[in-house]
């Protein structure tokens with residue numbers, strides 16, 4: 168296992184009382200956290216959100232993307248449901264890092280879309296590794312989930328990592344005039360599912 172669990176504590180939030188569990192990648196020492204709500208063991212399938220780090224959207228209220236809105240709504244769904252887990256996957260900017268993301272934003276301010284901007288900086292469109300999230304689920308003994316996502320790639324990677332996804336739950340929130348192009352590019356170039364009729 169590439170990860171080890173480090174620390175576990177109560178985390179009261181605006182949505183309710185979670186447990187926060189820390190994880191460290193043994194090789195890189197990169198850390199991730201999972202927020203657990205309710206009793207998840209023995210109550211599978213577990214409602215699961217894999218949320219990729221977005222400092223600008225999650226903590227600074229940016230409306231350039233939908234991340235902050237999705238974070239808010241995912242916590243809402245999980246607490247309303249009474250059980251679930253949110254993995255806060257610390258691969259900022261689709262894993263190009265915060266400062267590169269700001270440079271990508273600058274290219275987008277000058278007309279590039281989010282994929283072109285990444286490529287212009289020498290990165291792939293999406294540099295994230297979701298297998299780490301499968302490892303986190305396994306360390307927590309979670310094997311069967313309902314996944315909150317619009318991204319088919321997350322489903323594919325978790326599936327290949329032997330996580331049983333019994334349902335994809337769409338998470339379509341936060342569209343506005345500032346992120347419309349960004350969301351359209353996710354649909355046209357990255358394959359995100361924004362049509363509820365595509366629910367699988």
Ligand SMILES: Nc1nc2c(ncn2[C@@H]2O[C@H](COP(=O)(O)OP(=O)(O)OP(=O)(O)O)[C@@H](O)[C@H]2O)c(=O)[nH]1
Nearest residue numbers: 219220221232258259260261268271281316317318
């Ligand atoms: N490189 C880059 N990353 C971005 C940009 N805007 C947001 N991000 C990052 O994108 C990640 C979120 O990915 P998204 O493609 O929005 O959504 P997703 O996680 O693939 O899919 P969902 O599960 O449906 O939310 C976060 O890490 C953000 O920091 C951008 O313009 N460029």
Ligand SMILES: [Zn+2]
Nearest residue numbers: 221224232234
């Ligand atoms: Zn974002």
